Amino acid sequence: MNPIDIIPNHQIGIQITAAGGPEVLVPVEMPVPECGPLDVLIQVVSAGVNRHDVNQRRRGPDNIHSPVPGLEVSGVVARIGVDVHNIDVGDHVCALVNGGGYAQYAIADVGQVLPVPSGLSLQDAAALPEALFTTVHNFFGVAKLLPGESVLIHGGTSGVGSMAIQLLTEFGHPVYATCGTDEKCAMAEELGATKAFNYRKMPFEKALQAATDGKGVNVILDMAGATYGHQNVEALARRGRMVHLSPGGKADISLPLRELMRKEAVVTGSLLRPLPDAEKAEIARWLYAKVWPLIGKAIKPMITQRLRLDQACVAHEMLERGDIAGKIVLAIQRPPEQ
Structure with missing residues (x-):
């Protein structure tokens, strides 16, 4: 990974180019997203792949959601909004995101960002949030x-x-x-x-x-x-x-x-994605207090497939066939030196 203080203007992300099968997922150069006052910009190490991503791809682009799928990521905090006070640049985190996870950088609302649990690696933490x-x-x-x-x-x-x-x-x-x-x-x-x-x-x-x-x-x-x-x-x-x-x-x-x-x-x-940010933040606090101490001990993500970002279409094919157990994770960037 590049040093976190060097943030490029552009990045590579996977975009849904039309309604259709996995072949409509295409790597595209796009701007790195801007940070709002309560946002956290994450340099993404891994992104989880979910059934929701498949459903969004089948429907195709719209005017509501990001054309870049992906609802959960793990990585390193690259930038914080002016009103973010409990997270620092360089922190290792995982987060629920409102789309945009299949990319080198993703924006998350500060209330949906959690530290990587001590019992889990930075790469595997992407399998937790969703x-x-x-x-x-x-x-x-x-x-x-x-x-x-x-x-x-x-x-x-x-x-x-x-x-x-x-x-x-x-x-x-x-x-x-x-x-x-x-x-x-x-x-x-x-x-x-x-x-x-x-x-x-x-x-x-x-x-x-x-x-x-x-x-x-x-x-x-x-x-x-x-x-x-x-x-x-x-x-x-x-x-x-x-x-x-x-x-x-x-x-x-x-x-x-x-x-x-x-x-x-x-x-x-229920639909998780449209849930108000305040309610998602409440869930995050509950998780941090009651579940985070158990991660890596009594609770571990079952990751059964790791693919590169440019293999997102393969991940979707596997999900649709139904022959995969557990979680598929996209490896997007190398983790920083420990």
Whole structure:
């Protein structure tokens, strides 16, 4: 990496050039972003790759979001805004960003910047923000998960799923998961899941009811869109909550209304990116106080693929095939000398 006091005017980033497949991700020379009063400019070492990036690419450029995908990065603070007082140039950090992560420099709101945990490398810290912010917001914010309540996570070995299993298990919640292969089910159980079900081999809702003595689970986190509406309702406990992270291929969902009413169940969902900065900052403070001491010990990101920045299209291909477990990280610049 260049010395942090030498910041170029231009950088290389991956841009979504049109709606389409992974081939529309193209390396482009672009300006280094400017720092606002409460912004932190990060010289990026690594960027996490997420399903949201794939969905944004499929939709194509718009007038709302950055054409450069990427919602999480790790790196070195290169510049700070005039109203930033708790972060210094040269600090090693990871951050949730509002797009722009697939680039050599990225801007983050100061409230969404966290120090790299002592138990993790600077390169691996890019795998933390999106999964942890998503887990905390949805389970504790949206679903109001209570002590001891049980959960079902669809996609147990995804980036979010693998992190959520570890965090919730450490916090004393019985965790169940669904996965697409027996190998992934074994991985989910190694991460701490009480039981993982191969949804391609069995009706997961019946297996889960048997595993919970007919009680069901209190909260379901679903990343599969409208696919499992009926099965999810059957898997829920009375007054359970179903939280959706993605509309999947379609936004419409069909549910057995009578059973939903009988169970007094709640069906909801959330989008992390539009969440107000103040709420994201609150999540960051919660993470720093309660989760950061556990990182590298009880909670570790499951990074299974490391690719170069110019291989972003390969990363998207792997995510879309669904054959990847854990997290894909893009290596963007070399870390500084330790």
